[in-house]
Amino acid sequence: MTVTLADVAARARVSPATVSRVLNGNYPVAASTRERVLRAVDDLDYVLNGPASSLAAATSDLVGILVNDIADPFFGIMAGAAQTQIGGPGDGSGRAGGEKLAVICNTGGSPERELTYLTLLQRQRAAAVVLTGGAVESPAHQAAMSAKLTKLADAGTRIVFCGRPPLPEGDALVAALAFDNRGGGRRLTEHLISLGHRRIGYVAGPRERTTTRHRLEGHREALHAAGLADEPAGGESADNGGTGSGDQDRLTVHGPYDRRSGYEATLELLRRAPDVTAIVAANDTVALGACAAVRDQGMRIPQDISVAGFDDLPFSVDAVPALTTVRLPLFEAGARAGRLAMGKESPPPGGIATIAAELMIRGSTAAPRG
Amino acid sequence: MTVTLADVAARARVSPATVSRVLNGNYPVAASTRERVLRAVDDLDYVLNGPASSLAAATSDLVGILVNDIADPFFGIMAGAAQTQIGGPGDGSGRAGGEKLAVICNTGGSPERELTYLTLLQRQRAAAVVLTGGAVESPAHQAAMSAKLTKLADAGTRIVFCGRPPLPEGDALVAALAFDNRGGGRRLTEHLISLGHRRIGYVAGPRERTTTRHRLEGHREALHAAGLADEPAGGESADNGGTGSGDQDRLTVHGPYDRRSGYEATLELLRRAPDVTAIVAANDTVALGACAAVRDQGMRIPQDISVAGFDDLPFSVDAVPALTTVRLPLFEAGARAGRLAMGKESPPPGGIATIAAELMIRGSTAAPRG
């Protein structure tokens, strides 16, 4: 039924071993033999049996890319870029070599799914795994991740973090590419402060994610530096209560990284503090929701209220007014992560590199009304 | 080093066969035995060797999802939805069964890559393949695809088309979910005509893609029906010349499905026909670029010129003014495709279902200035 190595060998009048060697190109084979084999492969339309090959060689050509939400361009861009360096004939070379299969796995932000996918990849003996997006900071989950990743690494799987900090005990990993979320958040708020804003609302992402925390910390650093941080405590979030901390800024509302959350959190913010003159959103998608809420309240951007985002996704420049935001080099980071996963690039010194975030000042922020 | 089935068997004091059967749950095993085995699995932290298992069973638990551009939410949404029905613990069932690994493959719209990914999936003996997005209509490529898919189907791989019409000789496939691009395009243009527009520019997608052609055909159907189609011939496109057809509408400009193309094509359109009162874009992303171009020319939307998109991606409602567009139930279609791929749902009668497109009238279209 299906054509096997042996069939090819028979037709080329060589042993199966020779065919295997021609196909893998890691052993000297006389040119004439090679040619004969290649012709037989062609004639028979032979396709290697991946599982058999992986079993025998104890390695596979699968590379996993874990993302939180593939419908979000933030992840789509990174994943696509990574795949560019990994998958199929993406690298232009028509033949073997980097012929790996990049697989994108959508965790939906769920810690369990993250772990399950890791197991699935471990089962497939994946060659490498790229983890994107912020990590959940629950100690239990971190421990589980750590254990799983260590096991993967021990089995020879390369581990690359992209856009998230490495695990505390990040020993096993090959490399981590972390975005400067804190610095970006700080500069964004500094920009607002320098414009004259004093009461700035913050629509944060979900709690317990590193990305959320870092951006928020940057924001607060800027507030502190300007002596603006002594807001009364209180403000509970819009999401599941959880670890309500005492000195939570009442100008901060947490929620998922989506438009709807941005809309609702902004309404809540406006209710709590009608005098805010600017709103910083956890990311651009949330910012879009914030803009809609602001407008629905009959206020203009940026005249009545400034709005800023984070990430600089492609649509941000087309918002009206164009969104002030922090640009993250998503594509470049993804591509680099892909290269690291393939071992095409050597890891940064110390295994971890911080990727700069660039402030993009556009029309959605302006000085508050005198 | 690594734990194998045999190790588990030894610890549970049973034969490897029994362990295998417990794990696969397709053969009667006494409850007490099962429990003993499960405990051993747990104790040893055993992880099945996927390649070995696939080799022996001659099937794998990989399901491929091919997309044109994963950075585009159009595909991201479908792919994510499909993965929901396929991957990991997505279905809530904690245990085995649908425990497949959905892999998203990014073709970048390149026919060669599409074929290569299909080969890679064939190599992995994928359980199913979901093909999304418009197909390239080159006869050579279609023939190659057809051959490849037939081979896959023969090997037991389930084939599902999602958002694209089946291949002409679509025998092998399980099912096809096609969007009603033609109908949606028609209704969109009818809406514009009913508003009073008579000169409507069209920023089309790349030539030779079914999606592009169908949407454009719908548009022209509407024009014809209104007796508006007798525009002088001419207008060459902005993309690679190619098969310039004689009666190409000069109000049509082709280009890739991205913002930049929308921007530039619109400028070109405005140059060719400064009197257009409406512009229909191939999709929402292109529409955003069109909006930017219109505004940069100092015109207002919709007062001076109406703009419409297609797809109703999440950001479209947040455009200012909100974009009139055609909604495609991307998530639902993706999920259904995923279910079909898993064999969880029976294929539609005839193997092909057309998915309705809904006209969403919003602020970006209005009657032309009196």
Add this chain to the structure above:
DNA sequence: TCTTCGATAGAAAGCGCTTGCTACCGCTGT
């Protein structure tokens, strides 16, 4: 001329799992 060595091909032993077939056990039916 005989040995030595580099280059190339083949034989064969698995890789870790699945599964058809056989074996066994304790009952029931007669």
Add this chain to the structure above:
DNA sequence: ACAGCGGTAGCAAGCGCTTTCTATCGAAGA
């Protein structure tokens, strides 16, 4: 009491490939 049977478990034969080790051949070195 014995054949027959449903219910479980084990044996062993692969699945299709990789890779170590060995064999062969011709040319170069002594």
